[in-house]
Amino acid sequence: MSRALPKYNKRRVGLIGGAAAVALSGAVIAGSALAGESSEDSAANARTFAGPGTISCPDVAPRLPAVPASAQAEVDRNLADLDTQINEANKRLVDTVGQGGPNFVQNAILGPLKDKRVAAINRIATAIGRTAERPAGLDALAPCTLTK
Known part of the structure; x- marks a missing residue:
């Protein structure tokens, strides 16, 4: 018991x-x-780590066609969002230096950044496409690279 x-x-x-x-x-x-x-x-x-490098992404604004006035505010907001995404990715790159394996930066930073950029670029194309011809080929501007 x-x-x-x-x-x-x-x-x-x-x-x-x-x-x-x-x-x-x-x-x-x-x-x-x-x-x-x-x-x-x-x-x-004493150990020192090499600098983490920086994230480089293609500039979207120069590749856009003429933006209709009705879409300008939304396009500007999404272009600013693209800049914010790069800044956040660079901060994460610094904050996580030395972590993960050989594919850490690609899997944890560059991959998710590309997904966020695709979404923002699609929002830009949709905003332009509401009143003008939707721009094509902008998705090629989504991938970013790590430069050391």
């Missing part, structure tokens, strides 16, 4: 388990913080 632990024993087990988790977390954080430190005597052993 199994016995239930009295309430105070359950609390003690929970408290001890929680305290152990906090202590272990602190040890891991302290250990990882100390692992990157180097003294002046061991400056030769």
Whole structure:
């Protein structure tokens, strides 16, 4: 027959388990913080990472046909969105330097950026196409590259 632990024993087990988790977390954080430190005597052993590079994307605005006045605000908003997307991708590139495997930048940054750019470029083409001929071939401007 199994016995239930009295309430105070359950609390003690929970408290001890929680305290152990906090202590272990602190040890891991302290250990990882100390692992990157180097003294002046061991400056030769200090690691430095190469710069992450920058994201380069084709400029969409020069490739657009004449934009009808009725579509100008929407086109401008989406062109600004394209610039914001590049800036965010460059920030993510800096923030994630050294993470992931060999395809990390392609899979986590460039691929999603291309998808966002395709959507914005399609919105631009749709806005123009409402009152003028829809521009063709703009999707070729969606892929970006990493330059070092």
